[in-house]
Amino acid sequence: MSLTQSARKVPIFGARYILEARLRTMSKWVWIILAVTILNPLLYLVSIGVGVGSLISHNLGSHGIDGVSYLTFIAPALLASSAIQAAQDEVIFPTFQGFKWGRMFYGMNATPQTGSDIASGVFLAAMLRTTLGVGIYSIILYLFGAMNSPHSYMAIPIAIFAGAAFGAVLLAFAAYTENEDKFFTIVGRFIIGPMFLFSGTFYPINALPLVVRFFGWISPLWHAIELGRFATYGHHISATMVAVHFIYLLAMLVFGLFFAFRQYSKRLAK
Amino acid sequence: MSENLIEVSGLTKKFGDFVAVNGIDFHVSKSESFGFLGPNGAGKSTTMRIIAATSQRTAGKVLVLGKDPEIQGPQIRAHLGVVPQQDNLDMQLTVSENLFIYGRYFGLPSKFIRSKIDELLDFAQLEEKRDVKVETLSGGMRRRLTIARALVSEPEILILDEPTTGLDPQARHILWDRLFRLKEKGVTLLLTTHYMDEAEQLCDRLIVMDKGSIMAEGTPLELIKKYSSKEVLEVRFGSDNNALLAPSMQKLCQRMEVLPDRILLYTDDAEELLKEILSAGHHPKTSLARRSSLEDVFLRLTGRSLVD
Ligand SMILES: Nc1ncnc2c1ncn2[C@@H]1O[C@H](COP(=O)(O)OP(=O)(O)O)[C@@H](O)[C@H]1O
Ligand SMILES: [Mg+2]
Numbered sequence: 001m002s003l004t005q006s007a008r009k010v011p012i013f014g015a016r017y018i019l020e021a022r023l024r025t026m027s028k029w030v031w032i033i034l035a036v037t038i039l040n041p042l043l044y045l046v047s048i049g050v051g052v053g054s055l056i057s058h059n060l061g062s063h064g065i066d067g068v069s070y071l072t073f074i075a076p077a078l079l080a081s082s083a084i085q086a087a088q089d090e091v092i093f094p095t096f097q098g099f100k101w102g103r104m105f106y107g108m109n110a111t112p113q114t115g116s117d118i119a120s121g122v123f124l125a126a127m128l129r130t131t132l133g134v135g136i137y138s139i140i141l142y143l144f145g146a147m148n149s150p151h152s153y154m155a156i157p158i159a160i161f162a163g164a165a166f167g168a169v170l171l172a173f174a175a176y177t178e179n180e181d182k183f184f185t186i187v188g189r190f191i192i193g194p195m196f197l198f199s200g201t202f203y204p205i206n207a208l209p210l211v212v213r214f215f216g217w218i219s220p221l222w223h224a225i226e227l228g229r230f231a232t233y234g235h236h237i238s239a240t241m242v243a244v245h246f247i248y249l250l251a252m253l254v255f256g257l258f259f260a261f262r263q264y265s266k267r268l269a270k
Numbered sequence: 271m272s273e274n275l276i277e278v279s280g281l282t283k284k285f286g287d288f289v290a291v292n293g294i295d296f297h298v299s300k301s302e303s304f305g306f307l308g309p310n311g312a313g314k315s316t317t318m319r320i321i322a323a324t325s326q327r328t329a330g331k332v333l334v335l336g337k338d339p340e341i342q343g344p345q346i347r348a349h350l351g352v353v354p355q356q357d358n359l360d361m362q363l364t365v366s367e368n369l370f371i372y373g374r375y376f377g378l379p380s381k382f383i384r385s386k387i388d389e390l391l392d393f394a395q396l397e398e399k400r401d402v403k404v405e406t407l408s409g410g411m412r413r414r415l416t417i418a419r420a421l422v423s424e425p426e427i428l429i430l431d432e433p434t435t436g437l438d439p440q441a442r443h444i445l446w447d448r449l450f451r452l453k454e455k456g457v458t459l460l461l462t463t464h465y466m467d468e469a470e471q472l473c474d475r476l477i478v479m480d481k482g483s484i485m486a487e488g489t490p491l492e493l494i495k496k497y498s499s500k501e502v503l504e505v506r507f508g509s510d511n512n513a514l515l516a517p518s519m520q521k522l523c524q525r526m527e528v529l530p531d532r533i534l535l536y537t538d539d540a541e542e543l544l545k546e547i548l549s550a551g552h553h554p555k556t557s558l559a560r561r562s563s564l565e566d567v568f569l570r571l572t573g574r575s576l577v578d
Pocket of ligand 2: 311314315316355431432
């Protein structure tokens with residue numbers, strides 16, 4: 001085989017080669033990833049879904065919250081929240097690693113790969129991991145009887161969509177971050193933490209005072225949960241709100257990727 | 271089309287108000303081994319990154335393989351192999367995996383890369399380390415792997431930014447030997463260094479660079495001829511006496527440099543000069559007669575030593 005024909009061209013859709021490399025690195029941790037992906041939902045379901053759920057149905061009857069069983073109520077929320085967490089881990093750490101800890105992105109960028117290719121590859125790998133996580137989670141939910149309404153499966157694409165939206169924004173955030181300690185303190189403690197607490201995962205958000213509901217409104221998780229509940233068991237929200245939730249997540253995805261591509265390229269060229 | 275693979279004129283790079291590269295001109299032709307010799311901060315890496323189409327220039331014209339890196343970066347990079355000053359291998363992957371993924375970044379077929387890996391491991395003398403994690407390699411091995419990695423796409427130009435900095439002498443000699451083989455095979459090399467012996471051994475032609483500007487250009491021999499004498503006599507009288515005694519020896523040589531620890535006397539016959547100095551009644555604590563080197567060229571051009 002001679003290179004004069006085969007190589008020295010700019011590969012089409014170079015991001016797939018970045019994706020390939022990311023998957024290779026992730027495969028080194030495959031057992032840990034699988035263990036976390038399986039154990040996490042099991043622990044959650046046993047402690048909260050079943051434990052808290054039985055308490056709730058004991059007090060309120062089997063149509064305890066929002067007219068459905070507690071497990072049905074939290075299933076879309078658990079899926080979306082697991083998707084967001086998986087996406088978050090797989091964009092933040094590789095970005096810090098690639099720019100700072102191991103500088104691998106600079107090596108990639110010395111080939112025909114561009115900043116946007118590299119950002120896309122990292123993002124796609126995170127999405128695959130997210131999809132895997134959501135898939136496994138939904139099987140476990142199914143086994144616990146939390147996925148038996150006719151439209152339960154709709155929670156799956158909505159969760160992945162939420163993971164993509166949040167992942168895209170954090171991909172950009174991480175690329176702008178020069179000091180990762182600050183990032184973990186500020187973004188982690190003061191944004192992501194409260195956002196997850198006040199997104200209505202375990203109880204409806206309107207049980208909360210108005211001030212903290214704000215965290216829910218900006219949280220992609222809350223929007224995904226509302227969409228998920230609407231799609232899986234017909235949680236009552238207006239068509240306008242359905243559109244708002246959808247557009248909010250879509251906007252996060254589009255703007256997140258836009259700024260991620262831009263900042264990856266800028267930072268590499270610095 | 272010209273024969274030059276790289277053509278640069280008036281290249282300037284500023285970081286804010288700071289001028290890192292100040293209007294430099296040079297060209298590199300096919301199969302040439304071209305070097306940038308200069309101390310830390312001279313602007314070598316900045317220049318390399320602009321040529322390698324990974325950093326944007328502030329002003330000037332740059333053509334690499336007839337293309338403008340600012341417009342056709344990926345197209346140019348498809349033909350380059352780059353060894354950066356700072357290693358950026360993937361520590362979590364093995365030696366062969368690093369070569370493999372790198373070949374894939376160029377879009378090369380897996381089959382081609384697999385056969386290439388054997389050849390590259392042989393070249394880099396890393397066959398035994400094939401399935402070892404990069405984390406565990408020594409500095410010299412990592413550097414050889416980085417060079418092997420840069421060759422996976424059979425580049426037309428190999429760019430090396432300080433290939434041997436930080437290595438011990440033995441690891442350095444192994445690397446020089448590898449680079450010399452590439453040079454013999456006709457690979458166009460572009461390399462930076464602040465070691466004059468490295469520049470002398472590997473470069474057909476070189477630029478002496480300081481503070482963003484080109485001080486001189488030529489073959490190592492030409493530069494030495496032009497800016498230095500044939501030989502040098504280094505004498506030491508002890509740090510207090512060097513400056514004191516220097517004026518009395520001025521007439522005996524063509525030129526002199528008084529450094530804190532020694533005096534360099536430039537002449538065509540160092541042994542003869544030493545005799546003259548001794549018979550004039552000066553008795554240096556130590557003396558060394560040697561041929562002129564690029565270090566002397568740099569000292570002449572800038573008044574400073576290369577390595578501080
Ligand atoms: N990204 C950057 N931002 C600001 N200053 C820089 C940057 N990169 C290099 N410099 C400065 O430009 C000068 C030249 O640097 P460099 O090209 O790395 O020199 P060399 O490789 O010859 O040691 C140095 O003073 C360095 O501090
Ligand atoms: Mg440098």
